[in-house]
Amino acid sequence: IIWILSIALSSPYFIFSDTSNDDSIFYCIDSKTPWTNLTELDYETVDLIDEAAIVTEFVCAFPIPFFIIVICYGLIAFKLRKNSRILGSGQTFKILITxxxxxxxxxxxxxLVPIITLVNSNTEWPGAEQLYPLSECLAFFNSCLNPIIYVFIGRNYKQILRKSIPFLLENTFRERTDPTEIQEDNTV
Structure with missing residues (x-):
């Protein structure tokens, strides 16, 4: 059911997306409409379709997944709280919240940037051009954060970090005089 819903919600991208080329460089563009020869009335319809797509994408792609994540992590925290020895000193709860x-x-x-742009469509909003790349970088950076969160909020990261940094520094700055020692280090 989830896959069918995902395909249905992403089908407008297949209809309203196109490519354009310029000197053998291809660009992805939002064509707004797959039809040509539009009248003024058709442009109003296209604007309504565009607004509906922005609002639908916002509702389906942000609040709904966010609340699903909150509910699932809340249930995990509730189950762990019942078994307090697993919850430990609150580390797991900190990981979930973070x-x-x-x-x-x-x-x-x-x-929010497309929603703000949509609301302010009659006025020029100069901040939108600067916020789009920043918002994309932040959104995609989220994929990298979970492993970092698990490591740095996990139980033993401080001890591991304390042990690993001196070990790395010792190995880096240690004089290597014996050629077999260099070969042994490279085989590890």
Whole structure:
């Protein structure tokens, strides 16, 4: 059911997307409409379709997944709280909260910029051009954050970090005089 819903919600991208080429460089463009020879009335319809697509994408791609994540992580926290020895000193709860907050802050701008642009469509909003690349970078950076969160909020990261940094520094700055020692280090 999830796959069918995902395909249905992404089908407008197949209809309203196109490519353009300039000196053998291809660009993806939002064609707004697959039809040509539009009248003024048709342009109004295209604008309505565009507005509906922006609002639908916002609702289906941000608040719904966010609330699903909050509910699932809330259920995990509830189950762990019942078994307090697993919850430990709150590390797991911190990981859950941090993961949810990172998802929210990384993706909110990505979905709010088109909404703000839509609301301010009659006025020129100069900040939109600067916010689009920033919002995309933040949104895609979220994929990198979860492993980092798990490592740095996990239980033993401080001990591992304390042990690993001196070890790395010792190995980096140690004088290597014996050629077999260099070969042994390279085989590891």
């Amino acid at each position: 993961t949810v907050l990172c998802f929210f802050f990384c993706w909110v701008l990505y979905y």
